[in-house]
Every structure is written in C-alpha cells, then in structure tokens.
Amino acid sequence: MRGNELDGGVYLSGAREQNGRLFLVGVGPGDPRELTSWARAAIAGSDLIIGLKPRIELVGGLIEGKEVKFTGISEDETGSLTGIEQEVTWAELAIQEARKGKTVALLSAGDAGIYGMAGLVFEVLQKSEEKIEVEVVPGITALNAAAARLGAPLMQDFAVVSLSDLLTPWEITAKRLEAAARSDFVIVLYNPRTQHERRCWQITKAQKILSKHRPPSTPVGLVNNIGREDEKKILTTLGRMLEHDIGLLTTIVIGNSSTFVYGDRLVTPRGYHGEYSNGKWSRYL
Amino acid sequence: MRGNELDGGVYLSGAREQNGRLFLVGVGPGDPRELTSWARAAIAGSDLIIGLKPRIELVGGLIEGKEVKFTGISEDETGSLTGIEQEVTWAELAIQEARKGKTVALLSAGDAGIYGMAGLVFEVLQKSEEKIEVEVVPGITALNAAAARLGAPLMQDFAVVSLSDLLTPWEITAKRLEAAARSDFVIVLYNPRTQHERRCWQITKAQKILSKHRPPSTPVGLVNNIGREDEKKILTTLGRMLEHDIGLLTTIVIGNSSTFVYGDRLVTPRGYHGEYSNGKWSRYL
Numbered sequence: 001m002r003g004n005e006l007d008g009g010v011y012l013s014g015a016r017e018q019n020g021r022l023f024l025v026g027v028g029p030g031d032p033r034e035l036t037s038w039a040r041a042a043i044a045g046s047d048l049i050i051g052l053k054p055r056i057e058l059v060g061g062l063i064e065g066k067e068v069k070f071t072g073i074s075e076d077e078t079g080s081l082t083g084i085e086q087e088v089t090w091a092e093l094a095i096q097e098a099r100k101g102k103t104v105a106l107l108s109a110g111d112a113g114i115y116g117m118a119g120l121v122f123e124v125l126q127k128s129e130e131k132i133e134v135e136v137v138p139g140i141t142a143l144n145a146a147a148a149r150l151g152a153p154l155m156q157d158f159a160v161v162s163l164s165d166l167l168t169p170w171e172i173t174a175k176r177l178e179a180a181a182r183s184d185f186v187i188v189l190y191n192p193r194t195q196h197e198r199r200c201w202q203i204t205k206a207q208k209i210l211s212k213h214r215p216p217s218t219p220v221g222l223v224n225n226i227g228r229e230d231e232k233k234i235l236t237t238l239g240r241m242l243e244h245d246i247g248l249l250t251t252i253v254i255g256n257s258s259t260f261v262y263g264d265r266l267v268t269p270r271g272y273h274g275e276y277s278n279g280k281w282s283r284y285l
Numbered sequence: 286m287r288g289n290e291l292d293g294g295v296y297l298s299g300a301r302e303q304n305g306r307l308f309l310v311g312v313g314p315g316d317p318r319e320l321t322s323w324a325r326a327a328i329a330g331s332d333l334i335i336g337l338k339p340r341i342e343l344v345g346g347l348i349e350g351k352e353v354k355f356t357g358i359s360e361d362e363t364g365s366l367t368g369i370e371q372e373v374t375w376a377e378l379a380i381q382e383a384r385k386g387k388t389v390a391l392l393s394a395g396d397a398g399i400y401g402m403a404g405l406v407f408e409v410l411q412k413s414e415e416k417i418e419v420e421v422v423p424g425i426t427a428l429n430a431a432a433a434r435l436g437a438p439l440m441q442d443f444a445v446v447s448l449s450d451l452l453t454p455w456e457i458t459a460k461r462l463e464a465a466a467r468s469d470f471v472i473v474l475y476n477p478r479t480q481h482e483r484r485c486w487q488i489t490k491a492q493k494i495l496s497k498h499r500p501p502s503t504p505v506g507l508v509n510n511i512g513r514e515d516e517k518k519i520l521t522t523l524g525r526m527l528e529h530d531i532g533l534l535t536t537i538v539i540g541n542s543s544t545f546v547y548g549d550r551l552v553t554p555r556g557y558h559g560e561y562s563n564g565k566w567s568r569y570l
Contacts, residue, residue, distance in 0.1 A: 111432075149421075281369055
C-alpha cells in the first residue's frame, strides 16, 4: 500500500482477530526507573522476549520463567551482518514466533518508535504479508531523558537529527541541520558516531554547519551513556563541544537563541513573548 | 546567568545540599499505563502534590494521605489570568512549599520538559534566587504516544512545532514550518488550536505552508484526546486533514517523502538507503 492515496480519512479500528501478538516495547534509555507500567505489563504478559542482552537484563525479574532469545549481538560486538541486517533478522524472528500463536515482546532501547525497531517490523510485515497483531508500547527516548538530566532545554520547538549516514545520505542530514539551525530550533542530535567504524567526521561537520548560524557561545549539553551507571553530563558551548568526549551513546542538545544556563542546568524559556521578572510574568509584545 | 559564556565545560554535580526538594513530574498523556516507575516513586515520595485536577486524578492511589493542591483551573475553565500567568503562580507555589522543607511533586501532562512546566520553574528560580533541589522526571509526551498509536512515523529525523502563538510570534513558527517541510523532516504539531479563543487559523496556515513543499497525498495522522477514554485516531492526508476534527488536544503527525500507509498504520522507513524486499534487506546505494 506504499504510496497509496488516502481518500479522506481512515478511522482506525481497535484490536483485530489475528494470529499471535507482537509488542514492540521501548524500555527507556537504560535506567529501570524509566520503564512505563505498560512496558512492564507487555513484558510480563509475553511468552517470548527478544532483545539485546543488555536490554533484557534491564528488565530483570520480569522475564523469570519466560522463553528468552538474545539477539546475540551487543553494542560492543560486530558480526558479519551490518546493523540493519541484524535488526531485520530479529524483526523476522519476532514475526515468525508471533505467527505461531505466541505473544512476543521485542525490546528496543529508548522508544521503539524513534529510530528503533518499530518501523522495520512494519516494513517486514508489509512485504511478507503476514497478519499479526502489533502493539507499539511507547518509551522514554534519549530526547526526553537527556532533556530532563540537563534541565529544561526543550521548552520550545525542536528538531531531532540522527548523524548516522548508514541509512540516510549525508547531504540530507546536512540540509536538515542547516534548516534547523537557521530557523532557531533547539536541536537534539542522536548517533553522533556510528557503531561500526567509530567515525567522528559527522559530528565535526555538524558542528561546522551549526556554527554558521549560531554563535560559539551557544549553550550545548552532552549526556554520555544516559540511564547507565557511568552516565555523565557536560555543559559546554557550540564552540568548544568537540573538546569533550562524544561517543556512540552520547545525546547532544544544542540550545537556540534564547537558551541560557542556570547553575548546572540548560534552560530554554517558553517562547519569545514574555519573561518572569520581579515576581511577575511580563509580556513583551 | 542568562547569556553567560561557558568556558569550555561545566561538569555537572550530583545531588546538592539545599532546602526542600521539587520533583517536576511528567505523568504522560493521560493513560496511567504510560506513567514511569520513576514518576510513581517521585509522587509516592512527596509530601505535597500540585497539579491540575485531571492530572492528579490520573495518579489515583499514589496520593492517598498526602497533601494535595489542585491548581484549580481545568482545561475547560478560564480564569482572569492567562494560561502562562496561572502556570507562574503554580511554579511559585511549588517553589515556596519546597523552600519550607517539603518534598513537592509538581505534575505536568506528558513530559514536564516538553512545552511543560520545567522551563518556567527554572526561570522563576533564577529570578527569585531561591535555592532548592529540583529533579526533572521525564515522561511519555504526545510525540512518543501519538507515534506509537499511529504505527511508526518517527523512524527518521523529525521536527516538533507548537502552533500556539501565545508565546512565540507566528512569523517564527511559520519560518520553522517552512524549514522543516523543505528539508523533509517528519513533522509533529502540538497545540493546533489555542486554549482561550479556540482559534483555528494556525492549523489552516500551517497546512498551507506545508502544502507548498509536500503533495496533497502526504500521509497524516491525527490523534485526538490521546491517553483518554475518548482517544480517536484518524489517518488522512495533507490535502484533506482540515476536514477532520482538530481540537485543543489533537496531536498531528505529517509524514515525509518516504512515509507510507500499511493497513491502519503510518510508517516511515528507516532512512533512504535500503528496503526490505523478497525476504531480505537490500541497499540502494
């Protein structure tokens, strides 16, 4: 149905009668406190749990007595398959097992719907014409979690850009960075380095593009290994951000023209029309 | 400290010794299953809960035996204060009560850090020079929740734009919509109508701007009253979206050039470089 023109509105149905059931579960960035009740319930109600070992270990006691399939490739290992090929095999496995009538939970870091496994599962389903019931369980993604750790940088419009060039040509990414910088979006960067080659040219180029439109003093927050034991937060500036440790698991938040630093927090005020001052809210315009 | 230049990186500290404690808690869009364990723990561990009545009712049993201050103005009521002035009084109240040594939970719909209460609290704190410990507890926001209900539209870079012109001049919003549309971001729209006047010119203008850059057949998902009992999802197109019910509590997701419809789902494939076909992943480039 790709490319189909919709004729004025499809009202979506509720649960359908189909073989098996597949939960696409976002388990948050790594801290078990960032799991939702819904994610817990989906995992607890599944027969089979599929996911990377660190994701599955995160949910601990919830998987006791259940069938578990580790996808077998951790963040630190590389196989002969590329990342996306590995993910295709997990999506296929999850669909096949649900097809047999099982209730399956496929775990994604963060939110399965934000650069996660959800889109790929629908792509595989569409091409294979399998009919199973799929429920996407939303999760806390790096943008929610990093913003909270840093303070309140996302109080205005923001753009989220992945710097990985594995699936998106760099020219498109560059164009998006340019557009977001020019129109004063707060910018959240995912995947500043790619997994396989640990290249850092992307973040260097991104910094150069953003610097054409924002001064070097623009506040920037980096959160490394978010939700994990070695989580580290750094406040820096656009001019000096490359002096800091930026790794595979760093989330970067670039302030807009009104973002400021308060103590150890990055704060974007809510809009341009007013300010809190002398104990009251004043409108500028 | 607004506008301060950072000198190359502030390494953020952990908990500090201060008077009182304030949790800024995102409670999700409305469905209690979308609360995180962290939000539950923050509420359970607080002496005083402050929030809109519907938010507080959402957390039900967690507040038994606690002091509760309803902010007294529900979504359907208007007072003599504007929305932002009301929010300032709640922020001040929460800070004052924490200042007395209490542990206070201030509840926001969705994520307190995304168009929520978090930024305002830091603005008030900065100007009043109060020192209290503030912890932002991230939550499932409309973009996570709406994307999950609709399928998997946020698998590529996306821009989040609020159409409210109460705090942001429309020219800035228009410029951002233009930039996001031109550079093939998936676009999430918050606040398509404003609370006080129930105006709809914003969404009409937004649709016109987006239509300059995307064909009328572009898939669009609307989710009304997300997380509530009367939640309703609609799949439509950019050309026909205005024929549908768009209210104060509608979240809108506009697909990019590669977003497609699969059954009753809106799916953006992961990037431009490959496709799942005939049981395997093929790279285009």
